[in-house]
Amino acid sequence: MNLNDIYTELIMEHNQSGHNKRHLDHADHVELGHNPSCGDEISLELKFNGDIIEDAAFTGVGCAISQASSSMMIDLIKGKRKEEALKLVNTFIGMIKREIIKEEDLEILEDAIAFKNISNMPARVKCAVLAWHALKESINEK
Ligand code: ZN
16 A cells, blocks of 8 residues: 555545534634635634634535545644644645645644645645635634
């Protein structure tokens, strides 16, 4: 099994698991993300406790890439401070743009590192970054 197979498997796993796909009872913030070029539509729900992202979930429809990327992001940001979450977003986007390439800088992304080579498929880049942009908007608006 090569690395790309492992990455594909991670994406499929997250796409199927759906453990982050739900509505929060009392969301503090809902951010919509829309990627018309693929038809992905997600709604990111966040619950804050002061500076901390206490809970997060998403609903919506879209391709496996957008769904898996949203789910991986939510796993990463739950319990994190807004500042840490922003750093994760910037690292993820930096990885996709190939501006951040050092393995040790990317480690904080955990499973989301599976999208490292998505820039080889330019049409799918917007799918992969959809939830991350929505998160950035949410934090900047709060
Ligand atoms: Zn898509």
